[in-house]
Amino acid sequence: MSRRLSVSKQPSLLSGSGSGSGSGLPSLAPDKPYATTRLHYRQRSPAPAPSLVRRDQLYHKRRLVAIALCLFLFLFFAALRPRRPTVFLPLRDQPDYAHLITHKQCAAKLCNSVGSCHTWYPHGDDDESQHGVVDLQAHGIYRDVALISVDFGCELLAQMHDTTWVPIGPGETDCLVHHCRDMVDMDLKSDLYILASQIRHIAQNEPQRELIVPYTGQAQSAEDDVTLVTQFSVNRLDTFARVIESWKGPIAIAVYLTEADDTIKLKNYFAQPGKLYLYARVNMVIVKPDYTSPEHLKYPINHLRNLAVRLATSSHIFVMDADFSPSANFYDHARTVLLPLMTPTTALVVPCFGLREGHTEMPQDRVALDGLLKHGTAYITDPGAGHGPTLATTMATRSAFYEVCYESQWEPYYILRSDAPLYDARFKNQGGDKQSHALQLNAAGYRFLVSPDIFILHKDHAKMVWPGGGFNASQKAVTHWNYFEHFMLEMEDLYGSDVRWPRACSALATVGWQDQRRDVTSIAL
Secondary structure, three states, X not given: OOOOOOEEOOOOOOOOOOOOOOOOOOOOOOOOOEEOOOOOOOOOOOOOOHHHHHHHHHHHHHHHHHXXXXXXXXXXXXXXXXXXXXXXXXXXXXXXXXXXXXXXXXXXXXXXXXXXXXXXOOOOOOOOOOOHHHHHHHOXXXXXXXXXXXXXXEEEEEEEOXXXXXXXXXXXXEHHHHOOOOEEEEEEEEOHXXXXXXXXXXXXXXXXXXXXXXXXXXXXXXXXXXXXXXXXXHHHHHHXXXXXXXXXXXXXXXXXXXXXXXXXXXXXHHOOOOHHHXXXXXXXXXEEOOOOOHHHHOOOHHHHHHHHHHHOXXXXXXXXXXXXXXXXXXXXXXXXXXXXXXXXXXXXXXXXXXXXXXXXXXXXXXXXXXHHHHOOOEEEOOOOOOOHHHHOOOOOOOOOOEEEOOOOXXXXXXXXXXXXXXXXXXXXXXXXXXXXXXXXXXXXXXXXXXXXXXXXXXXXXXXXXXXXXXXXXXXXXXXXXXXXXXHHHHHHHHHOOOOOOOOOOOOOXXXXXXXXXXXXXXXXX
């Protein structure tokens, strides 16, 4: 800024001014004004010595290196630090599945008049022999039967001494009363048609009676194996038959008989040629509700999932909905490649896609699926909160699997160990049933890894009409167990207010939270 010089006039020391004063003395006042303001100039600092400049530069470089080294060590030891141990806190008001589901095969126990008893089991479909006279004689039962006890699902045909055959149904039969003491031969069988016939009989005579009846299939699973688990109502039996034909591993399902007429449909279905044989290798649990109560119209979706999970005897399970079909390579790839890489707290997420109506051919592998995706014939199901986090990266990923972080309201399908936490049985119909389970796993410290080389896919079809109104009705019901109003409060009480934040997602993951390109505000929803 330029400075303006201030100018002032000095007063005369004598009266008057100028040289013509009366005193004759010369005037001390100048003829022209003069500057009285002091000029200030900033003195330039001397240039630093080159040695000092080099020293400062070296100091800054060392400081940056030290900061980078500290950051690297922090991330390195953070990666090596043991993860928070998995702590699963059980939910409240859940059924005791240990008592609801048993893996024992149905049997018949016969006792003689002196109280000596023996238990028989059904013979296989390829064994047409009866248990015979020799067996009865060996156990002291021949022509001396006092009591017969037959499990539900079994049917016993007893031959009397006069050659007549008498059917013995489930429950206890006093042969001293019902004239079956003089038994000389018997045949014990068990299949799904027999089971369906017995359920139909109860529906007719005891509509209020609730039944949970397990059926053990003929196929045996290896210990290191993955069981396909699902649930559906009786009208999906024919649709799911295609999945049974393509899935070569063990299968466990739960079938819900919504209405009394469903017991007729179940019996008629297994009366068809080939259907009995197809489902013979499947572990199945059939659920008949109390038909006199309006509650039977509320489809117990998570309760059914839990029942089917408890039927699995393999090390791992894959729970999916019945309208999906696994890719052709799913079972072999999962069993041979993925299972050996999984830890007890890994949830291996499987991408899910939809196929436009009118396209009948199912893609057999990822290459075929990629072609359908490019042409718009196939699409990602619910690309928002439901399944968007699963496919956050490019579909070209070719690693065995990649990691994604948990997000609120996510509804993934995944492979888990069979001893993983069960689903919240209080959810019925639609809404919150799967996302509540994903939140449980996140709270318990599970990591979510996506396998891009396998997938499940469903074809577009008319939406299923849910009993009781489905999602909308269930969310508006005052007494219905609700995700936000009830479940979330319990989870925050069990695990803390931060239960929705990703707890086990690795900060050094190949595909981490940031690469998901998701709106992180959804976690707080």
